Amino acid sequence: MELFTNQVLAGIATGAIYACMALAVVMIYQAIDHLNFAQGEMAMFSTFISWQLMQWGLPYWAAFIATLIFSFIGGIAIERVLFKPLTKAPILTQVAGFIALFSIINSCAGLIWDFTIKQYPTPFGSSPFLGSQLISTHQAGMIGITLLLLVGLYFFFQYTRVGLAMRAAAALPESARLVGINTSWMIALGWGMAAAIGSIAGMLIAPVVFLEPNMMGGVLIYGFAAAVLGGLTSPFGAVLGGFLVGIFENLAGTYIPHVGNEMKLPIALALIISVLVIKPAGLFGRNIVKRV
């Protein structure tokens, strides 16, 4: 029993990573009606920027803030230059664009900072949290920041004018334009926010998975699995899904033989497929009714 509780705790800690990524996936999809494949790579690049700033002697939080601003502006710039011309293009073209971006960012990061694994500092320290051996203060801090982010985004989308305008622009672009919302800039803003949230996720994850150009590959898929589990239309579900996926992964690793670290991705895949077969809307998702 003690093994079980310990593994559940450890699962919650790793789940925070996935929750963070799932939140980015769902929230941004809700806001801008796009899902960016290169999200993980953009987050990785931002994390490298913050690492570089720290190498040049900036303190952690200064580098953190600078990276947030850089990612926000970078996200907007990418949208304006590369994806605005594709707004009216078929989804296929957009997917191709995301893949191209993915490939460019990954390759550039590899060229600038090469593929060796780098240590990344944590602002919370890595001592045990409240005397528990399984959750370090960093992981506790990560869970805290994820929840803070969730609450902050909830208030932003629910209670601010800009948040409302962004939701309107994503849900019904034509009607939103008619009431005077600049939908084109709302999408750019969404890209900026997605990049900024992604960079927070990246900087929180980096101390755990170490910094290297391919660090985000598995995380993005787990984030997606979490989003599918929680329901693609529910930000709250996505965060809970993230924690559940983390717990599930750890328990599977403990109790099912032959399931080690190298089985991570097949488990995520199995999870995605079984949720889609058994309960396609996810745990907290809504059924979308289509009007012709």
Add this chain to the structure above:
Amino acid sequence: MSAVEEIASQAPAVEAVPKRAMTLSSGTTFVVVLLLLVVPLFVKNFIIFQMTMLLIYGLAVLALNILTGGSGQFSLGQSAFYAVGAYTSAILMEQYNINYALTLPVAGVICFGFGFLFGQPALRLSGVYLALATFALATAMPQILKLGFFEQWTGGVQGLVVTKPDAPFGLPMSQDMWLYYFTLAITIAIYIFSVNLLRSRSGRAFMAIRDNEIAASAMGIDVATYKTLAFGVSAGITGVAGGLGAIAVQFVAPDSYTIVLAISLFLGMVVGGVGWLPGSFVGAAFIIFVPNIAEGISKGLSGAVFGVLLFLVIFLVPHGSRQVAMVAQQLLGKLRKN
């Protein structure tokens, strides 16, 4: 509680390609086939090998084209089907001593089943989400192949070495040349099959689903069946390509079939022109030769060069080689008039 989504104004996932524009005219086809038959007689073995790989990747891109250009579904998971086909052929040849030619239909059938099954959960997703789910399949596949449980058949991380077949009946041909003509025959057969498939009732059903799913189901098309069928056919053809690839490369290992392969095949389709079947082979040429050129420009930046080229294609020639071919045709027509 339910959310209502307006979909009447949405752009379709894939731009419609008129049925007649999907193939080449008979004159051009004749010239291309003639070239494919004659050229290998005059070039070195290495170039023959590259032409074989071109045909094999062409088949894989063609399969993706049927899925995406035909039925409007995305897949970034084609490398998984390719891997299953390759492993099926390799295992049957090396562990059970079955003739290489007989392993290919088996690879096709197994992949068809695999694709059909994967098509079931994939039905719940569309557009970008489907791309992401198939992306998960492609990234998970190398790890599944490395599993200790399958190791007695797959050879684990080391993979399997495949022997290259000799030309039969004492034909005076090198192994490479024989394999090339063997691949060419299969490619032509599958190409004809695909063209006819898209012209058939099933093909029209695919295209109706691609253009408007709701209208298609209102006309009595069983959307779920045809969508999974498209997945199955596409996976089956990819499996045959994978089997041929295993024989040509003489080696299968889990890390040959990563997401990079899936992305290359997707890229090949976009470059070749979505929905234009002959473009598949143009796309295959792109993904075989351009990485070499990209590495020639800068070793570390080949991924970036690839990405930039893809953006250029999206912005300048969104219909890929189909657009180039059409422009060329119009120019030729003008020249003839003058």
